[in-house]
Amino acid sequence: MVKVRTKDLIEKFDLELISGEEGIDRPISISDISRPGLEIAGFFDYYPEERIQLLGKTELTFIGKLDDGDRKYRLQRLCTDITPGIIISRGMEVPEELLEASERESVPVMRSKLKTTRLSSHLTNYLEGKLAPTTAVHGVLVDIYGVGVLITGKSGVGKSETALELVKRGHRLVADDCVEIRQEDQDTLIGSSPELIEHLLEIRGLGIINVMTLFGAGAVRSYKRITLVINLELWDQNKQYDRLGLDEEKMKIIDTDITKLTVPVRPGRNLAVIIEVAAMNFRLKRMGVNAAEQFSARLSDVIDDGEH
């Protein structure tokens, strides 16, 4: 599936399309930007033709100093049938030979008023975001005391009801039922809601409610980094649940390991409070205070003292 095309760049960065209009539907598959300095000097061995090419003042001035034959040949080689586009920065003039070559190969040539380095970092950021690996999971994402908690579990276990109580307690809803997750910078998972169902919560018996209009703008967020997963499951007599909290279970989403707690559901257990405390305890652990470990150390000390 193509995530971003050249025409998206034109729209996003307000670029002026100069030639090669036929190619604006070309897909961009890589977030790296190429500044083909060595290529215009004649070295094409490692030309990264699948990348967006960026020509700045340095490159264009150099091109201007080439003799006609070299200029024509090298600019022609910049335009391949998979190059998604060539961008000229600083609003500079486009060499005549580049216009001809780009029309021939349908490579879009675009112009921006921004400075080269600035434009390059904007482009990289935008492409990184667009090309980041994504997935969707069934669950509810809530921001609890600044910790992004993804609540998962089978349908009907009470995820949405728990989320409603959390919202009532002053926490923020990010997404209900379907959470879209994007992985940024190797190990950061950002969760958000599909646009169509943003701010909505489905409660059996009530139907669909709008959390933003009911509880106000403070009760929702549009995206949040996920740091904790809480899996709700029906109480299983034969299963051992964590009684100490000394070990941390992990779960993999895309390529990132994330801490996961399994909380059994049973009538009389207030899930919202348990999840709220789990989030606080998680923060505390990250700050270096681990109640379970401290207690375990104390217990060992007392046992050791008793032996001597």
Add this chain to the structure above:
Amino acid sequence: MVEKQVEIKLKTGLQARPAALFVQEANRFSSDIFLEKDGKKVNAKSIMGLMSLALGSGTTVNLIAEGNDEEEALQKLADYIEQVG
């Protein structure tokens, strides 16, 4: 696990009411049931997830079921989607 490509033939597509009926139907089975469109996979037992796909008439989706009653679930749900409303 069983899966099947189905085309939505309901004239209105899966609007709110037909979607609710679909989810109700899906919840009758114990199998895990998913719908997939353009690489996006949602739980067929959750109405919000299903509606976030905004499935119109004529779209093709992949219906996936896994569990004890997967065959029956797949058959029933495919029939529901493919009926001409």
